[in-house]
Structure formats: structure tokens, C-alpha cells
Amino acid sequence: DAGVIQSPRHEVTEMGQEVTLRCKPISGHNSLFWYRQTMMRGLELLIYFNNNVPIDDSGMPEDRFSAKMPNASFSTLKIQPSEPRDSAVYFCASGRTSGVQKFFGPGTRLTVL
């Protein structure tokens, strides 16, 4: 099993640009989570999906952030327009509703200049 796959692994962009982060969950998992990690705020849950439906997006910081899950094997997190304070590591995680563990991907390190 390849685990949770995230792309790109590193992204450097300029303020005002659109950024799209991608996640492929583990096959058979029906829950997907997006987290953001910074030194100041630690790990924060942004949004999570169950069976491709957004369940809780209360952690999404602003309207500039949006997330989609068009099918069970793909999700995107989009930031438009990006700002320097969005610089962070973004993690995607997946799991089974009947299971216990969340499996985290390797993360995308985003730098907004």
C-alpha cells in the first residue's frame, strides 16, 4: 500500500497566486482530513470529509481557502489568493469510518513569498 499521497511535496509561490494542494487517500478509506501545521499554532484541523461529503469545515481560516473531494480517491485544498501567513506544512490524512487510526501523508510544505 502506497499510503496517503500528497502533491506537490514543496511549493513556493508569490503572494496573490493561486495554490492547489492535492491528496490521494488510501484506497478503501472513506474519511479524509486536511490539517495545517505551523510553529505558532501547531497542528490545526481545517476540514474533513466523510464519503466525499464535507462534514466540518469550521477550521477553514478564511474564504480564501476551499476544499473539494470530487471522488473517493482525490481531494484538493485551494488557496486563492495566497498570502505569506499561509506558509505552513499541510497534511492530508485518511481513515475508515469503522477503523481507529488516521493515516497521515508526508505533507506539502508551502512557502508564500
Added chain:
Amino acid sequence: DAKTTQPPSMDCAEGRAANLPCNHSTISGNEYVYWYRQIHSQGPQYIIHGLKNNETNEMASLIITEDRKSSTLILPHATLRDTAVYYCIVRVGGGSNYKLTFGKGTLLTVNP
């Protein structure tokens, strides 16, 4: 979700047992205790979880006090690769369709 309190850092000698404490004095009867760890630059990794009984798996043991107000994660023979931030999380429910709220955790440093 109940709040947890962990020491910010701990040291352990390689080969010795690492005992990581966690206080969760406001835990309610249907809340589980979960432990995850995050090795530098990697995503968090599940270690173990429990409700009220002690639990053991291939990675660690979890000891929960009888009143459930605190718990200890035990790594029986710590190695250098166990150096990581360890998060104790209390949450209702045992399925994976739930939110995990991470605190600051404990940075465990295993020394040679």
C-alpha cells in the same frame, strides 16, 4: 473534548523505557485516550488508544489510571528513532470519522 496536559519535553536513554505522562482530569466516561507521534518533518503516526483498560501493541503500552484522569504511554525499549513529539488526545468515539485536536505534545529525545 477534554483538555490534556503533557510535559513539553523529556529525555530518555537509548534502550531504557520511556514513560510519557498525560493528564486528562476532565475526561468523561465515553472519551477515549489516543496517542500519536510525529517524527521530525513527517506526518503524525498513530501509536495506540484505549478507553479504560490497559492496552499493549507492538509499538507501546498504554496505562490508564482507574479514575481515568491520567495515563502513561510506555515505550519499553526506546531507540534513537523514537525521538519525536508525542501527542496525547482525548476524544469521544472509537471510529476514525472524528476530529483529532492536537495540543503541543511532549518532545521525547532519546539519547545514545
